[in-house]
Amino acid sequence: MFDYGIDFWSKGDFIIEDGKVKLGANPKIAIIDIVNKARESGYKGPLLIRFPHLIQKQIDKLFNSFHSSIKQYKYKGKFRAVFPLKVNQFPNFILPLVEASMDKDYGLEAGSKAELIIAMAYTNIKSPITVNGFKDKEMIQLGFIASNMGHNITLTIEGLNELETIIEVAKDMNPPYPNIGLRIRLHSMGSGIWAKSGGINSKFGLTSNELLEAINLLKDSNLISQFTMIHFHIGSQISDISPLKKALREAGNIYAELRKMGCENLSIVNIGGGLAVEYTQHAGHNNKNYTLAEFSADVVFGLKEIAKNKKEKEPDIFIESGRFIAASHAVLIAPVLELFSQEYDEDSLRLKEKNPMLIEELLDLYKNINERYAIEYLHDSLDHMESLLTLFELGYIDLQDRSNSEVLVHLIIKKVIDTLKHKNHNEILRIQEQIQERYLLNCSFFQSMPDYWGLGQNFPVMPLNKLNIRPTRSASLWDITCDSDGEISFNKNMPLFLHDVDIKQEEYFLGFFLVGAYQEVLGMKHNLFTHPTEFSVIFDDEEDCGYIIENLLEAQNILDVLDDLDYDTKDIERRLKQRIDEAQDLNDESKKEVLGQLYIMLSENGYLRTIRKNP
Numbered sequence: 001m002f003d004y005g006i007d008f009w010s011k012g013d014f015i016i017e018d019g020k021v022k023l024g025a026n027p028k029i030a031i032i033d034i035v036n037k038a039r040e041s042g043y044k045g046p047l048l049i050r051f052p053h054l055i056q057k058q059i060d061k062l063f064n065s066f067h068s069s070i071k072q073y074k075y076k077g078k079f080r081a082v083f084p085l086k087v088n089q090f091p092n093f094i095l096p097l098v099e100a101s102m103d104k105d106y107g108l109e110a111g112s113k114a115e116l117i118i119a120m121a122y123t124n125i126k127s128p129i130t131v132n133g134f135k136d137k138e139m140i141q142l143g144f145i146a147s148n149m150g151h152n153i154t155l156t157i158e159g160l161n162e163l164e165t166i167i168e169v170a171k172d173m174n175p176p177y178p179n180i181g182l183r184i185r186l187h188s189m190g191s192g193i194w195a196k197s198g199g200i201n202s203k204f205g206l207t208s209n210e211l212l213e214a215i216n217l218l219k220d221s222n223l224i225s226q227f228t229m230i231h232f233h234i235g236s237q238i239s240d241i242s243p244l245k246k247a248l249r250e251a252g253n254i255y256a257e258l259r260k261m262g263c264e265n266l267s268i269v270n271i272g273g274g275l276a277v278e279y280t281q282h283a284g285h286n287n288k289n290y291t292l293a294e295f296s297a298d299v300v301f302g303l304k305e306i307a308k309n310k311k312e313k314e315p316d317i318f319i320e321s322g323r324f325i326a327a328s329h330a331v332l333i334a335p336v337l338e339l340f341s342q343e344y345d346e347d348s349l350r351l352k353e354k355n356p357m358l359i360e361e362l363l364d365l366y367k368n369i370n371e372r373y374a375i376e377y378l379h380d381s382l383d384h385m386e387s388l389l390t391l392f393e394l395g396y397i398d399l400q401d402r403s404n405s406e407v408l409v410h411l412i413i414k415k416v417i418d419t420l421k422h423k424n425h426n427e428i429l430r431i432q433e434q435i436q437e438r439y440l441l442n443c444s445f446f447q448s449m450p451d452y453w454g455l456g457q458n459f460p461v462m463p464l465n466k467l468n469i470r471p472t473r474s475a476s477l478w479d480i481t482c483d484s485d486g487e488i489s490f491n492k493n494m495p496l497f498l499h500d501v502d503i504k505q506e507e508y509f510l511g512f513f514l515v516g517a518y519q520e521v522l523g524m525k526h527n528l529f530t531h532p533t534e535f536s537v538i539f540d541d542e543e544d545c546g547y548i549i550e551n552l553l554e555a556q557n558i559l560d561v562l563d564d565l566d567y568d569t570k571d572i573e574r575r576l577k578q579r580i581d582e583a584q585d586l587n588d589e590s591k592k593e594v595l596g597q598l599y600i601m602l603s604e605n606g607y608l609r610t611i612r613k614n615p
């Protein structure tokens with residue numbers, strides 16, 4: 001695997017050229033150049049790089065696809081969309097998104113009071129706002145305030161009690177009132193690991209009986225004219241399109257039935273989110289079985305058919321896709337700190353005048369490896385290693401012998417791989433499983449890819465350069481948390497190969513792609529590693545490098561992290577200072593020096609500062 005499956009997951013957003021990962025856009029900036037520039041400015045830890053042009057690209061794709069399906073089927077309803085804030089609420093994502101969608105019917109979706117405040121402040125005033133999730137009276141009042149401001153807002157009712165509260169609030173508030181949407185509980189289910197939002201047992205939505213009751217309540221309170229939308233959401237990352245089609249038929253028929261019952265202003269079917277992102281790097285492991293074009297065509301065609309059969313007008317189509325819009329815009333860069341086998345070089349051998357026989361044999365194997373016998377020698381050496389470990393346990397060889405056998409076996413592994421690297425990859429793959437290299441990364445998977453930890457979600461990963469050199473080491477990845485779950489282990493069905501680099505001589509970086517959806521706000525401060533230093537890359541013709549860096553946000557320093565946990569940081573500083581003052585073994589000069597060093601550390605973030613040791 002030379003190209004790390006880039007054609008499966010990147011869709012031209014990123015390309016490989018001259019052995020480097022570059023932006024697929026013009027200018028084709030190499031990511032490694034951006035990283036090196038940031039590191040020259042002192043940012044040595046992990047980096048989260050945002051590419052706002054990719055937000056624009058996804059919004060355009062979504063609208064273009066639906067507009068073209070609408071044209072193709074001569075569909076009479078309109079297309080509108082909102083971005084669900086829960087997918088990424090950070091201002092460095094949301095502000096560019098709002099700007100990129102000025103010319104479109106594109107708004108924001110909120111699921112909590114705080115998200116609604118973001119939507120009320122930033123949504124372009126004519127663009128839609130939808131509010132989903134459980135709501136109390138206060139949140140409903142907030143919705144009324146938003147409509148008073150002039151926002152085009154729809155409150156989606158998840159249960160009858162919410163509708164009763166709306167009716168109550170409407171009595172106290174002046175028009176214009178918000179629009180009302182009803183979330184329907186579907187019989188159909190989503191598929192994939194996130195499919196908990198749809199279905200008859202779902203957490204959200206009204207049953208048919210409750211729908212009828214809701215219509216009566218709306219009519220009795222003269223609010224039926226505000227009822228404009230029905231809504232469903234069958235779950236995130238829909239892998240198979242058929243449940244969506246089923247859900248559409250169900251929702252389409254409910255739409256038509258409700259119109260026939262006198263819901264004259266009902267004109268929108270909101271199909272929620274769920275449009276999947278292709279994360280796979282490996283053929284045959286696709287995350288979805290449809291394209292965007294197929295998705296939009298199925299939605300438009302499905303609703304058109306129902307409207308025709310039921311002789312109702314074709315509804316406006318409303319979508320709340322989040323993952324699809326946000327995933328590609330952010331890339332996590334993790335510096336490799338160490339290859340665990342690197343300490344095993346020839347210099348670390350401490351051979352004796354007279355070595356145990358098995359060690360002499362290992363030495364012999366190592367010297368004589370050739371292409372023909374490479375695999376056989378490798379197996380022999382692994383056997384010898386087993387025997388030597390047993391001998392150590394029984395007390396027949398000493399620690400120096402044991403160290404020599406470990407070093408020799410690693411040297412043999414490396415030499416075998418090097419000897420066979422031009423050969424059929426399958427053969428190497430067979431031995432690779434036993435002899436992986438462990439790469440230690442300066443990042444926290446818990447902070448930057450929580451869905452890997454929580455859901456087993458894989459994100460595409462690849463080195464930023466050396467892509468014209470065949471990678472030979474089967475890799476397992478370790479983050480710097482001291483939690484054994486902070487590991488992405490080698491999977492022979494979806495193998496990851498990386499380069500054998502000497503980190504003392506050169507730097508090596510891995511990029512994790514498609515991390516822009518959900519990961520940031522779900523990320524946790526396990527071991528107190530915080531959000532990495534982040535910035536946005538904005539194209540600029542006037543710069544020689546073709547871009548400028550904006551919205552730089554440094555990783556939190558240690559004291560701020562402790563402050564977030566509600567420690568009294570002044571107290572921490574006072575205690576540390578007092579302990580140094582009282583230290584018996586230090587003179588005044590040293591006390592000052594130690595205190596100075598400590599203050600510098602408190603003002604820095606907790607990630608490791610990789611220092612390249614030149615030989």
Ligand SMILES: *Cc1c(COP(=O)(O)O)cnc(C)c1O
Nearest residue numbers: 233236237273274320321322323
């Ligand atoms: C989470 C959510 C979305 C977004 O789903 P994606 O899979 O990110 O597109 C949309 N609508 C509702 C109601 C949601 O809860």
